[in-house]
Amino acid sequence: MPTDDSPQSTVKHWRDCTDAYDFLEQIRLRPSMWLPGGSLEHLQAMLLGYQVAISVHSVDENFSFWKFSQWLKAHLGGNSASYGWAADIERSTPDGSTPIEEFFRLLQIYRAESA
Numbered sequence: 001m002p003t004d005d006s007p008q009s010t011v012k013h014w015r016d017c018t019d020a021y022d023f024l025e026q027i028r029l030r031p032s033m034w035l036p037g038g039s040l041e042h043l044q045a046m047l048l049g050y051q052v053a054i055s056v057h058s059v060d061e062n063f064s065f066w067k068f069s070q071w072l073k074a075h076l077g078g079n080s081a082s083y084g085w086a087a088d089i090e091r092s093t094p095d096g097s098t099p100i101e102e103f104f105r106l107l108q109i110y111r112a113e114s115a
Contacts, residue, residue: 020050020063031100040086040099071110
């Protein structure tokens with residue numbers, strides 16, 4: 001994810017990504033390629049699958065889907081256990097923004113607070 005003090009990210013092949021954040025940056029750069037119809041539900045399923053895969057294969061990864069999901073639930077004040085964080089973000093997206101843009105805005109806040 002780009003920050004104010006980092007250079008703008010560039011598009012690359014997913015195989016060249018080094019971690020979940022790097023892959024998420026590729027999704028941010030080209031959301032229509034990765035998320036049919038801009039669906040956060042697709043992103044939620046993708047991240048859940050990613051977390052399961054790294055857990056099953058005991059991969060050490062700096063992205064914790066579980067911690068991020070819990071942070072989103074607390075931050076949004078939603079009932080993520082029932083509908084999932086994708087639905088919470090879609091319900092809370094401010095006018096003038098899209099759910100995808102809101103997701104990446106929240107991800108940037110999460111990363112800053114988790115650093």
